Amino acid sequence: MAREDLDKLISAYIEDRESVYHTWFMNNEDRLKAFRTIKKGLKRVISEFEKRTFGNDFKGSSLETVVSAISEQKQIFQGAAHPFFWKPKLRIPDIYENSDNQLAFGRFLNACLHAKNEKQIFDEIVKLDQLKIKGLGPAVANIIYFLHPTLFPPFNTAIVRGFNTLFHKRLKLGSWTAYLEMREEILATNQQSGLSKDLGAFAGLLFEIGTGRLVLPENSDGILVAENEKRLKALKKRHGQVLDDQIEENAHSEMQYHLARLGWSLGYHVWIAQNDHKREYNGKKLGEYSLPALPLTDLSKSVFDTVSLIDVLWLNQDDQIISGFEVEKSTSIYSGILRLYDLSLSVGQACRLFLVAPDKREKEIKAQLMRPSFVKEESLKSVMSYLLFSDLQCDCDAMCKFGTDISILNPIAKSV
Known part of the structure; x- marks a missing residue:
């Protein structure tokens, strides 16, 4: 060509x-x-x-x-x-x-x-x-x-x-x-x-x-009519997929927003994944709800890069990670579990881990957490829970008002 x-x-x-x-x-x-x-x-x-x-x-x-x-x-x-x-x-x-x-x-x-x-x-x-x-x-x-x-x-x-x-x-x-x-x-x-x-x-x-x-x-000439018909179907399908992606991205940002404002209301410092700072929810960039920089200077560069991409982190006043949250809208639940597990191993301290997912994926979460490779990891089972979108949306305001620490999540946190 x-x-x-x-x-x-x-x-x-x-x-x-x-x-x-x-x-x-x-x-x-x-x-x-x-x-x-x-x-x-x-x-x-x-x-x-x-x-x-x-x-x-x-x-x-x-x-x-x-x-x-x-x-x-x-x-x-x-x-x-x-x-x-x-x-x-x-x-x-x-x-x-x-x-x-x-x-x-x-x-x-x-x-x-x-x-x-x-x-x-x-x-x-x-x-x-x-x-x-x-x-x-x-x-x-x-x-x-x-x-x-x-x-x-x-x-x-x-x-x-x-x-x-x-x-x-x-x-x-x-x-x-x-x-x-x-x-x-x-x-x-x-x-x-x-x-x-x-x-x-x-x-x-x-x-x-x-x-x-x-x-x-x-690919025109004799097959142009047939190809054009396929093309129109593909365009329509892709347009629908793009709209679905936009809806999912908005839901992802909404969950980060709720977790950020809840974290701040409980007195924690909040970190939102570095590459999500420019995303918007309710007309504001998510970076406005996050620390401008992640204060974990004792980590190696490779570990720091991994930790900085966790969707939401809560840190105490001594800049120790209290909890990590991974929001899984349509991506692999398994990959979200691995990222949180990596977080717990990387920081070398006790912290609670939460998957945050749409209600329709609850069965998938349970199935993944029951995989033999995870069941035998006692250290993971003791700190891993999951939150459903609907619970976080419904109860966030009340938790912000009445909560004093991370234990406010206990009534809506689920485990297998």
């Missing part, structure tokens, strides 16, 4: 406020959380593979947690979990009943997790491909992307379709060879595109072409 035509296409992609460029790629908060959650979850998967304790099903496994966190990443990753579902009639993917394949896949993931350059990952892909593990194809590239986003792009049907349309190719979905060929073309083109080095941005462009939201001469 000529440089001028590519520039026009990218401009249309960026100017569309409902494209995945804006709804996912530029949504730094959820993206950052996903990268951390996926990396941490992979370590658990790898450990279970090595210890031969993984089990023989996808459902309820640590791998399900990882790929579910990927599939939650907006439109571009919807369906990312499907290739990993255990299909008993076809016996694929053959990593649930074949312990050798399971171990090989675990070592592949471990090598990718610790790889320092693209050659190391490329070599691991070639080795995995040579094993011919039935049903384990380049859908795995979606995991690799979250480990090395500047080196390997995501991979799905829409992205391949968009790639074939843009570059006049006929690559097929289920081949590692096709994926690596596509990757080379994407890397070369992305260097002149002006988009981010993170290949998720360019993959999003291909996704929009593949779903028909960006129309090119190459």
